[in-house]
Amino acid sequence: MKISKNIYQLVAFLLPVFVFGQPLFDKANQLYTQENYAEAAKVYEEILSADQHSVELYFNLGNSYYKLNKIAPAIYNYEKALLIEPNNKDVKNNLKFAQNMTIDEIVETPKVGLSEWIQDFTSVYHYNVWAKIAIGFSFLVLLAFIGYYFIHRITLKRAFFGLAILFIMGSALSIMIAIFEKNQNENYNPAIVFSESVAITGEPKTGSKTVMLVHEGTKVLLIETLDEYYKVELLNGTEGWLLKSSVKALK
């Protein structure tokens, strides 16, 4: 009952999208092929403004901006695409081209240690996927319990009992990982610098000492916010404050 209801909802959602989004996407692609990049970007943006998106949409929009030599919007849209699909090769490839145009070269400091290894592992799946894995374990628990409960041979019974315990732990662990991932995800707030150049200062006020000057297209991680300032961390570990208006958050 519930599933079918969900499907109806899904169909109801998707229906206008197919009617509205797809033709616009094709139209924009055509404009892009005709090298009318400005118009293409406009049409892609139109789809986005209707609260609809896809990896390819962001990718194509990024390409349009790259062709228009607009560094920050190009990088912004590629990063947007990578948020949905972190390992898309085409997006990564073109992002490199766009990053070539940026002025800053911020080398990401490699993180090492156990916590990093754990993070690498947990980030293999999105937290929604981890939630589904937890449900899978939950069903396995049921199966193992049935085995344990209805089979009378003592060795098998023991084996099933052990399995059930294992699956319970697996489910609990998956949920924990999902919560951890969700947390990580919420704390990961990347943003792209849109101002031509902006000073990262030591304190959130005008006239504070400049720690570093960053330029258009550079990726920063937002940590805190105060008034019209963001506390940010660069990929090389530098921390400081910058004006909110100079960056655009990816989330």
Added chain:
Amino acid sequence: MKRIAYIVFLLIAQLTFAQVEFTAKLSRVKIGLNENVRVEFSMNNDGDNFQLPAFENFRIIGGPYQQVSTSIINGKRSYNRSFGYNLQPTKKGVLTIGSASISINGQTYKTEPIELTVTDAVQRPNDTTEQLIEPDESVHLVAQVSNRSPYLNEPITVLYKLYFKEGLGIRNFTATDNPEYNDFWSHNIETKDYQTTSENYKGEAYSSVIVKKVVLYPQKSGKLSLAPLSMNLALEVPTNRRDFFGRRVYTSTNSKVSTGITNIDVKALPENGKPEDFSGAVGTFDFKVSTNKTAVRQGETIEMDVVISGKGNLELFGLPKPIVPSALEMYDPIAKKQISVSLSGMSGSKSDKYTIIPQYQGKYIIKPLSFSYFDLDSKSYKTINSEEILIDMIDGPISSGTQVAESANHMSKENPEAQTQFKFIALKTNIKPMKSEDFLFSRSFFVWLFLPLLFIPLLIIGKRKKQQIDGDVVGNKIRATNRLAKKYLAEAKKNQKDKQKFYEALERALHNFLKAKLKIETSEMSKDIISEVLTEKKADPTTIKDFISLLENAELVRYAPSLASSVDQDYDKAVKTITQLEKQIK
């Protein structure tokens, strides 16, 4: 007589020859109180023990000046030695200089005392020749500043002019005190050719000559002062004397002149509208950034020129530095300057030449550079922006580290291009609404998560109930056989109203029971066989008897329907018997 005369002559000659002279001489006999007099004691033979007079009422201001001269003329030797003193009288009146003494050849000689008249102090010293022009009043050194309230970094010129009265000759001048222009950038313009021009100075006709030209750029705002320039002049001053040929006689004097301190009030540049990138350039400039090419292949270099040309303080500010993407390797610039300084200030151009090597394939934007300066004509800031330069590296490795670059070169022979191109847009997509709710912690998540777990207690409860039922053995069996018997007698019960049919059904039910339980076929069913089998199966004899009687009853009613018998009673009996049999049969 003749002989005597000769001797006398000889004696006289001898006397005159050997006569020792020791005299005191004054340069003047009448002086003013404020004048000096020179007294000289001279002798014509060398002596010892020279003693000065007391010099009362005089003060020695110079001396002794000793002079010794020996000459031999026609074999005649003459000797002269003198002691000179400069004296200044201390009071007026007729003063006497006492006698000095010396011993020559053992004999003591004395000078005559000399009288000197000292009058009132005189106005003019003892110049024998009167100068027509007073040098101190007729020579002036002036610092002429072109603008006494310039802006910071606005050029000003200082002309040092020497004014002198017509007729005065300047032989030479040397600067004794050359000002150091602190707080200024200064440039001395060499003057080799001193030209005299006629000019009015303070209403009088003067000749003037420019002795020094300096261009200054103030480096500090506020009241600044220029230190004075002092000069020593060697002057030729005309006198009222004429020489033998009637030409005017000139005397040489030295004179010192100085400009005095010159104050300059430097205005700061207006803060209002000062551009952020303003680096202190003041003047009129042109700014250009250009590259020699915009499309390159791997290994080629690009040269970029940043040029500022025009008039202004070119030496005093730096060129804006271009900002290029990090993937462009840019080397330190080669600086070039062509600046000339004239009275109106610096002019020319300066440039930086950068060498750029792109590293990876792709497009690079060199952001427009901006250069701001303060325009003195309009008294406002002006900014010139260069054009944005787009550099396209047509081929070469793509970025993402050297590994990819190398592999593109060496490994992938089959399709090296495919790896390194800017990818075309994707043509197919699956557009989804942006707002997708999290599955984690959604309602369906919890439902799916706990659904299997909910089954577990259900299973447990189900099994428990079954076990309970299994555990109550007697009751269970009774219930089970009762159920069985009732099943068999269901038809019979339905026909309780019709006696005939009831017994038919009852008989059939009993037969069916036996068939099911004892596997006896209907054809074999006789009372003997039944009781035999039942006994074999260890049924209770009374129960067997009841069973047989029930069968008999059913038969009787079939053949004699009028026979009185209780349907209800038989039904209960049948149920009871079947139940008991069920229990007893093993």
